[in-house]
Amino acid sequence: MTSLTTTPGVATTPTGKTIRPRGPRVGRGVVTVLMSLYAVVAIGPLLLMVAGSLRTSADLFANPVGFEWPPTVSSYVFAWQQANFSRYFLNSIMVTVGSVVISTAVSVAAAYAIARSQSRLVQIIESVFLSGLMLPIHLAILPVFYLLDSLHLVDNLFGLTMVYAAAGIPFSIFVLTAFFRQLPYELEEASMIDGAGAFRRFWSVMVPLVRPAIATVAIFRFVPVWNDFLYPLVLIRSADRYPLPVGLTSFFGQYQTNWSALFAGLVIATIPLVLLFLLATKQIIAGLTAGMGK
Amino acid sequence: MVHAVQVVPPTRRRRALGAHLGLASALGFLAPALLIFGVFVLYPMVTAFSYSLFSWSGTARGGFAGLANFVSLFTQEPYATEVPRAFGHNLLIFVGTVIGQNTIGLALAHALHHTTRGRRLFQTLYAMPYLVSPVVIGYLWTLLLSPTFGPVNKVLEAIGLGQLAVPWLGNPDTALWVVVLVAVWQWIGFPVLLYGAALGGVPPELTEAASLDGAGGWRRFRHITLPLITPAITTVTVLGFIAAMESFALPYAIGGSSGTPAGATDVLSLVFYRTAFESGDSNGIGLSSALATCLFVFIFGVAVLATRLMRKREESLT
Numbered sequence: 081m082t083s084l085t086t087t088p089g090v091a092t093t094p095t096g097k098t099i100r101p102r103g104p105r106v107g108r109g110v111v112t113v114l115m116s117l118y119a120v121v122a123i124g125p126l127l128l129m130v131a132g133s134l135r136t137s138a139d140l141f142a143n144p145v146g147f148e149w150p151p152t153v154s155s156y157v158f159a160w161q162q163a164n165f166s167r168y169f170l171n172s173i174m175v176t177v178g179s180v181v182i183s184t185a186v187s188v189a190a191a192y193a194i195a196r197s198q199s200r201l202v203q204i205i206e207s208v209f210l211s212g213l214m215l216p217i218h219l220a221i222l223p224v225f226y227l228l229d230s231l232h233l234v235d236n237l238f239g240l241t242m243v244y245a246a247a248g249i250p251f252s253i254f255v256l257t258a259f260f261r262q263l264p265y266e267l268e269e270a271s272m273i274d275g276a277g278a279f280r281r282f283w284s285v286m287v288p289l290v291r292p293a294i295a296t297v298a299i300f301r302f303v304p305v306w307n308d309f310l311y312p313l314v315l316i317r318s319a320d321r322y323p324l325p326v327g328l329t330s331f332f333g334q335y336q337t338n339w340s341a342l343f344a345g346l347v348i349a350t351i352p353l354v355l356l357f358l359l360a361t362k363q364i365i366a367g368l369t370a371g372m373g374k
Numbered sequence: 375m376v377h378a379v380q381v382v383p384p385t386r387r388r389r390a391l392g393a394h395l396g397l398a399s400a401l402g403f404l405a406p407a408l409l410i411f412g413v414f415v416l417y418p419m420v421t422a423f424s425y426s427l428f429s430w431s432g433t434a435r436g437g438f439a440g441l442a443n444f445v446s447l448f449t450q451e452p453y454a455t456e457v458p459r460a461f462g463h464n465l466l467i468f469v470g471t472v473i474g475q476n477t478i479g480l481a482l483a484h485a486l487h488h489t490t491r492g493r494r495l496f497q498t499l500y501a502m503p504y505l506v507s508p509v510v511i512g513y514l515w516t517l518l519l520s521p522t523f524g525p526v527n528k529v530l531e532a533i534g535l536g537q538l539a540v541p542w543l544g545n546p547d548t549a550l551w552v553v554v555l556v557a558v559w560q561w562i563g564f565p566v567l568l569y570g571a572a573l574g575g576v577p578p579e580l581t582e583a584a585s586l587d588g589a590g591g592w593r594r595f596r597h598i599t600l601p602l603i604t605p606a607i608t609t610v611t612v613l614g615f616i617a618a619m620e621s622f623a624l625p626y627a628i629g630g631s632s633g634t635p636a637g638a639t640d641v642l643s644l645v646f647y648r649t650a651f652e653s654g655d656s657n658g659i660g661l662s663s664a665l666a667t668c669l670f671v672f673i674f675g676v677a678v679l680a681t682r683l684m685r686k687r688e689e690s691l692t
């Protein structure tokens with residue numbers, strides 16, 4: 081939009097109206113104020129959550145809006161040590177990382193085959209995977225429960241991990257296939273002449289080239305798995321195996337009056353996602369827009 | 375069904391050399407994904423339908439019941455009352471979020487697009503609620519809206535709006551609106567990110583040309599930007615629809631599995647959950663599977679239909 085302006089910031093229309101590419105000053109000012117106001121609306125509740133976790137419950141009850149100095153981290157210590165949050169956190173990490181690794185690994189291989197095969201059968205398989213993009217998979221929770229039950233994987237973190245790994249496959253294949261298809265055949269031909277087999281070409285030539293897509297898929301899948309609630313609510317029975325979202329429900333039932341600890345628990349469940357977003361905004365937005373146009 | 379907008383796969387080249395991958399190797403690469411997806415997604419999805427056609431006693435499958443479970447869902451109490459009521463709540467959540475996303479969300483994305491200083495910061499702040507788990511969001515708001523110690527009512531009292539300091543979540547008339555507004559608030563981050571990307575794809579020459587022709591800001595937006603980002607609007611609307619129809623964690627955290635107070639925060643997934651896992655009904659599996667099937671057909675059908683219709687409209691707009 082700025083490329084137009086020869087005289088900085090000013091251009092004139094045939095009617096003599098002056099155009100400023102960024103709009104009139106006053107308009108910009110109003111927009112900035114409105115944007116800042118909404119930023120407060122968006123982030124305010126989350127700041128109250130963080131502030132609440134750093135205060136004592138007594139102080140919270142005496143003065144709901146405020147901040148205590150010096151802040152105290154005793155609620156975090158309590159949630160982490162006494163209220164099992166270290167366990168929940170570890171469970172969440174294991175399930176999320178495990179499922180993301182599995183679904184990404186199998187999807188990279190599958191996407192390579194889909195992009196490089198011209199068989200009719202493979203095309204049909206691709207459409208089966210892609211149909212999974214819009215499936216409301218939570219509605220299959222009952223059969224999933226009985227399936228895991230027959231495999232002795234109910235109340236088992238590995239069972240939960242496999243369910244999430246499977247759920248992540250359509251999206252991962254969708255994004256990765258598009259990337260593989262953009263890579264020219266010539267890259268592989270060179271190594272083919274050197275006598276490399278299909279797996280060598282895939283592993284040493286192609287996988288390094290799709291690394292950005294792998295990062296996008298892995299990081300983007302982290303979010304829904306970390307946040308998911310219904311599957312562990314139904315599939316996990318022992319408190320020792322709860323991931324964070326289900327752990328929170330039992331925590332909220334048990335420590336209703338310890339508000340400071342409740343806030344701390346909420347913060348603990350949220351921090352990894354905030355860090356992930358700050359460190360990998362690009363990948364998360366790429367993941368969101370890859371699903372665009374479904 | 376899938377048209378990638380951002381990642382456009384180039385048309386597959388058929389070369390004289392042929393594909394580099396024979397069918398046997400291709401299937402080898404596909405096998406692990408097929409196995410996991412088949413076992414943990416496809417098989418359960420298909421059996422979910424079959425469950426709804428049988429009568430159940432506890433976890434034992436009884437005889438073939440045809441459509442009896444579906445009929446019971448709409449004639450037998452409490453389902454005959456709960457299902458339509460919950461459905462109405464799902465619709466309300468959908469309408470609320472779509473309006474929020476396409477007014478506030480779109481405006482924010484548009485404003486962000488024309489901001490240089492602090493763009494990244496604002497984007498992060500707006501997107502944050504969307505990334506946080508709906509369970510966390512739900513519990514957070516129950517604390518913030520608590521009638522005795524919640525900061526929201528304290529602030530309302532402090533600024534002289536004491537009559538508004540009501541027990542928001544204790545009153546059936548307000549509790550549903552809290553769920554709707556919290557969902558709206560949370561999901562505004564999604565279009566901010568998505569529309570941001572779509573706006574980045576609008577060629578600046580077009581709006582420049584229009585402004586040279588004397589088109590004001592609104593007209594440029596309405597006749598150039600808006601038609602070009604319709605695919606993104608379709609995506610946000612369809613995904614918002616799916617999410618609203620499936621919403622479970624947020625209402626569960628706010629009103630528990632029974633949608634307190636008095637079913638005011640009940641949604642279809644909660645009815646499903648109660649029927650399957652908490653009801654004393656011995657045919658709970660049959661009934662809940664019938665509900666899941668209806669919901670599935672509705673979600674999938676509307677999503678596919680809406681996408682088709684919008685694609686057609688997009689073509690006429692551009």
